[in-house]
Amino acid sequence: MNTTHTTSRRNFLKLGSLTTGGLLIGFNWFDNSVKAAVVAGGDAKETLAFNSYLSIATDGTITIYSPNPELGQNIKTSFPMVVAEELEADWTKVKVEQAMLDNKFDRQLTGGSGAVPHSWMRLRKAGATAKYVLIQAAAQQWQVDASACYAENGFVIHRPSGKKLGYGELATAASALTAPADVPLKDRKDFKLIGTAVRNVENKNIITGKPLFGLDFYRDGMAMAMIQRPPAFGTKIKSVDAAAAKASPGIVDVVTFKNNVAVVGNSTWAIMKARKLLKIEYEKDGNIESSEDHDKILKDLLDNDNGKATVQRKDGDVKAAFAGAAKVIEAEYQCPFLVHTPMEPMNFFAHVREDGIELIGPSQTPARAREAVSKMLNVPEDKITLQITRLGGGFGRRLKFDYVVEAAELSGIIKKPVKVMWTKEDEMQGGSYRPAVRYRFKAALDGSGNLVGYQLRGVGINAGNSTREDNFPSGAVDHLLIENVEYVSPITTGAWRAPITNFLAFAEQTFLDEVAMAAGKDPVQFRLDLLAKAKQKPVGAIKYNIDRMVTVIKTAAEKSGWGTKKDVAQGFSVYFSHQSYVAQVCEVVMEKGKPAVKKIYAVSDCGQVINLSGARHQVMGAIVDGYGNAMYGKISFKDGASEQKNYNNYRIIRMKEIPEVEPHFVDNGIDPTGLGEPALPPTGGAVANAIFKATGKRLRNQPFSAEDVFKA
Amino acid sequence: MPVYKLNINGKVREADVPADTPLLWVLRDELQLPGTKYGCGIAQCGACTVHLNGVAMRSCSLPVSAIQAAAITTIEGLSEKGDHPVQLAWDELDVPQCGYCQAGQIMTAAALLKKNPHPTDEEIGNAMHGNICRCGAYHRIREAVKSASTKI
Ligand code: FES
Ligand code: FES
Numbered sequence: 001m002n003t004t005h006t007t008s009r010r011n012f013l014k015l016g017s018l019t020t021g022g023l024l025i026g027f028n029w030f031d032n033s034v035k036a037a038v039v040a041g042g043d044a045k046e047t048l049a050f051n052s053y054l055s056i057a058t059d060g061t062i063t064i065y066s067p068n069p070e071l072g073q074n075i076k077t078s079f080p081m082v083v084a085e086e087l088e089a090d091w092t093k094v095k096v097e098q099a100m101l102d103n104k105f106d107r108q109l110t111g112g113s114g115a116v117p118h119s120w121m122r123l124r125k126a127g128a129t130a131k132y133v134l135i136q137a138a139a140q141q142w143q144v145d146a147s148a149c150y151a152e153n154g155f156v157i158h159r160p161s162g163k164k165l166g167y168g169e170l171a172t173a174a175s176a177l178t179a180p181a182d183v184p185l186k187d188r189k190d191f192k193l194i195g196t197a198v199r200n201v202e203n204k205n206i207i208t209g210k211p212l213f214g215l216d217f218y219r220d221g222m223a224m225a226m227i228q229r230p231p232a233f234g235t236k237i238k239s240v241d242a243a244a245a246k247a248s249p250g251i252v253d254v255v256t257f258k259n260n261v262a263v264v265g266n267s268t269w270a271i272m273k274a275r276k277l278l279k280i281e282y283e284k285d286g287n288i289e290s291s292e293d294h295d296k297i298l299k300d301l302l303d304n305d306n307g308k309a310t311v312q313r314k315d316g317d318v319k320a321a322f323a324g325a326a327k328v329i330e331a332e333y334q335c336p337f338l339v340h341t342p343m344e345p346m347n348f349f350a351h352v353r354e355d356g357i358e359l360i361g362p363s364q365t366p367a368r369a370r371e372a373v374s375k376m377l378n379v380p381e382d383k384i385t386l387q388i389t390r391l392g393g394g395f396g397r398r399l400k401f402d403y404v405v406e407a408a409e410l411s412g413i414i415k416k417p418v419k420v421m422w423t424k425e426d427e428m429q430g431g432s433y434r435p436a437v438r439y440r441f442k443a444a445l446d447g448s449g450n451l452v453g454y455q456l457r458g459v460g461i462n463a464g465n466s467t468r469e470d471n472f473p474s475g476a477v478d479h480l481l482i483e484n485v486e487y488v489s490p491i492t493t494g495a496w497r498a499p500i501t502n503f504l505a506f507a508e509q510t511f512l513d514e515v516a517m518a519a520g521k522d523p524v525q526f527r528l529d530l531l532a533k534a535k536q537k538p539v540g541a542i543k544y545n546i547d548r549m550v551t552v553i554k555t556a557a558e559k560s561g562w563g564t565k566k567d568v569a570q571g572f573s574v575y576f577s578h579q580s581y582v583a584q585v586c587e588v589v590m591e592k593g594k595p596a597v598k599k600i601y602a603v604s605d606c607g608q609v610i611n612l613s614g615a616r617h618q619v620m621g622a623i624v625d626g627y628g629n630a631m632y633g634k635i636s637f638k639d640g641a642s643e644q645k646n647y648n649n650y651r652i653i654r655m656k657e658i659p660e661v662e663p664h665f666v667d668n669g670i671d672p673t674g675l676g677e678p679a680l681p682p683t684g685g686a687v688a689n690a691i692f693k694a695t696g697k698r699l700r701n702q703p704f705s706a707e708d709v710f711k712a
Numbered sequence: 713m714p715v716y717k718l719n720i721n722g723k724v725r726e727a728d729v730p731a732d733t734p735l736l737w738v739l740r741d742e743l744q745l746p747g748t749k750y751g752c753g754i755a756q757c758g759a760c761t762v763h764l765n766g767v768a769m770r771s772c773s774l775p776v777s778a779i780q781a782a783a784i785t786t787i788e789g790l791s792e793k794g795d796h797p798v799q800l801a802w803d804e805l806d807v808p809q810c811g812y813c814q815a816g817q818i819m820t821a822a823a824l825l826k827k828n829p830h831p832t833d834e835e836i837g838n839a840m841h842g843n844i845c846r847c848g849a850y851h852r853i854r855e856a857v858k859s860a861s862t863k864i
Binding site: 074197199200202203204206207209210211212213216217249267268269270272273341342343344345367390391392393394395424425576589613614617620621623624625628645647648652653654655656658660689 | 728729732733734737740741742744745746747748749750751752753754756757759770786787788794799802803804806807809810811812813814815818836837838840841843844845846847848849850851852853854
């Protein structure tokens with residue numbers, strides 16, 4: 001650990017230039033408890049005890065060293081806003097620096113919509129601590145009472161005399177002071193910045209084409225490589241004839257390791273061409289599966305689980321409830337595999353040297369990537385540096401680190417710095433898919449249309465738990481059984497934006513619509529009645545906040561004019577995920593005999609919105625993503641190989657296909673929760689329910705575009 | 713290998729590459745112009761869009777030998793100070809999410825507005841159809857094209 005501390009200190013000083021004075025506030029980003037921030041400038045030992053810093057230089061520049069990777073969720077903008085709010089700084093003077101990977105940065109990942117909620121209190125306290133000592137420093141200098149001074153826009157001002165000093169001028173003096181553990185935080189009614197719309201600080205670099213991304217990384221003497229991986233799951237290399245590829249111009253080497261054949265060269269085009277010249281024979285190494293096999297397996301396991309089903313949640317006596325039901329509704333839903341396909345393909349630079357390893361590239365989970373490289377190459381972690389570049393999208397794909405490890409392995413073999421790049425084809429057949437899942441739901445209604453029994457069995461292909469057993473309507477139904485069956489396949493899967501719920505929410509919310517119809521009730525009122533029941537007579541544990549869910553439901557109904565519109569068909573959906581609540585209403589009209597999705601209203605309760613522009617953008621993007629993939633997304637397999645290879649047959653939604661989106665936020669002042677994902681899950685259900693309203697046809701399988709209602 | 717003299721962003725640049733090398737890789741690998749992005753490599757996503765004599769082109773599918781004397785503009789050369797009306801609109805409407813597709817989006821939009829300074833929604837949709845934004849920033853992209861069209 002000592003070595004790491006030294007490294008971190010060095011990196012910090014390199015970045016922070018506090019050797020020339022200034023103020024340094026240390027805080028721990030990743031502790032589970034939110035401890036006090038501490039002035040750390042004076043004492044090197046104290047500096048080492050923290051993993052995150054807020055520094056104020058003598059020229060007034062304020063820097064946050066953030067360990068969170070940026071992939072478009074805009075934390076480079078929202079973090080400074082939070083600090084500036086408490087610090088009373090000009091937020092445009094607050095910069096976020098991407099911290100180098102450090103052992104102490106234990107939440108150095110972006111996924112699970114966790115960056116903002118995790119950082120909220122820590123950043124506020126750091127800002128408030130800095131403000132506190134700056135005010136003290138000014139009061140000492142003026143020999144006045146600190147209570148007669150206040151901070152505003154980067155200055156401390158003495159109220160009676162109007163004297164003022166800039167933060168930069170005070171920073172060094174402030175660094176000798178200490179702050180109390182419980183610095184006061186601002187009341188949210190005094191927020192000036194938080195909750196307003198602020199533009200992305202990286203816009204200028206993005207719109208002028210600056211090299212921000214991993215794929216843009218070039219270094220003199222670096223080799224480039226692409227890797228041929230087995231084209232089909234369940235196969236392995238039998239023989240490799242690389243003679244033609246090796247002889248191709250611009251090729252440095254062709255090396256085989258594990259099931260990989262890497263073509264190394266000095267230009268991208270040279271390796272792309274040479275890779276086509278490889279002659280590789282593969283042999284069977286496991287099940288070779290096709291989508292028809294999966295369809296059958298999923299159905300079979302719903303009927304007969306061979307005792308493999310695990311009970312995820314059980315309330316009351318489901319058997320009895322169904323036996324005594326006035327009406328039973330049953331339906332099955334299925335979703336295909338999807339691929340993440342962020343716009344920037346997977347890539348990583350690795351340089352394995354005698355004295356350590358250098359890694360540079362886009363990762364949502366750098367700490368785990370480094371750990372894996374350390375294990376694989378048997379090099380201690382403190383000899384490995386990992387620099388994160390901006391991510392050209394992630395969607396969960398870059399939570400995996402296969403592409404980091406293979407770059408390091410290859411560099412170790414060829415003993416050269418190398419950037420390994422994937423093509424879209426590599427990615428679409430590359431083994432990180434949203435799992436295919438099939439669900440069977442059953443509902444029992446009593447004579448007055450009340451939901452008294454509920455059953456869900458999910459079968460997923462490498463999906464882990466395909467249910468979220470504690471989500472609504474759990475807690476509102478007296479007799480409930482939720483089970484999961486996992487089928488293990490050679491086709492590897494991974495977390496895809498809003499894992500599991502990205503499809504489960506559609507199935508659940510569509511099924512609840514079916515049940516509401518069967519009960520002769522309005523779908524919104526049906527949900528509200530269930531929530532009222534959960535409030536009065538909760539069944540088992542309730543792990544969502546009933547009041548917050550009721551609020552988003554009612555607000556969405558109100559904003560969309562639910563039930564009052566004659567010329568459009570509306571569909572409703574609500575979902576709780578990543579600690580946020582989102583209700584959506586979709587509007588559909590018939591055009592030339594086919595349903596056309598026109599508009600989606602979204603009401604989100606993600607607690608305090610930090611940057612309104614970023615928040616609206618996240619919601620709109622998540623809805624476009626949720627809608628696009630529900631409509632068009634599908635990876636299918638033939639003899640173990642994906643049938644979709646690139647955007648020519650893997651359809652991504654395009655501009656002309658998007659519905660209007662109207663985002664709203666509940667303003668309740670609760671600490672912020674996630675927003676990168678929660679607006680995605682409800683979309684499929686809202687759309688399917690609106691299409692049912694318009695056509696009388698239920699959409700139970702994705703992609704919707706393959707269903708009858710969209711056929712000529 | 714032949715040496716190609718290319719007219720890029722108003723300067724003559726030389727590239728010593730095989731004739732079939734797509735312009736995209738000449739820009740990125742040879743000429744230190746990585747603003748033009750690689751997305752699909754098969755003319756399906758628009759990430760690699762540049763201008764060839766003012767017209768939007770997919771550089772991933774344009775062999776260097778076909779270019780000859782044509783004037784090439786990349787995102788780095790669209791404006792000197794990043795202040796082309798399309799770039800300004802992109803900032804003003806806070807368009808980028810991850811940002812990876814945006815150079816291509818901007819180049820397509822700039823070429824559209826050059827040809828048709830006041831496009832309808834329909835025309836914008838048609839012109840931008842070839843540009844994928846995986847983050848789904850399409851609403852703001854469309855708004856920004858409209859906003860830029862009032863300032864061109
Ligand atoms: S990279 Fe050229 S169109 Fe996708
Ligand atoms: S902004 Fe990420 S792909 Fe468009």
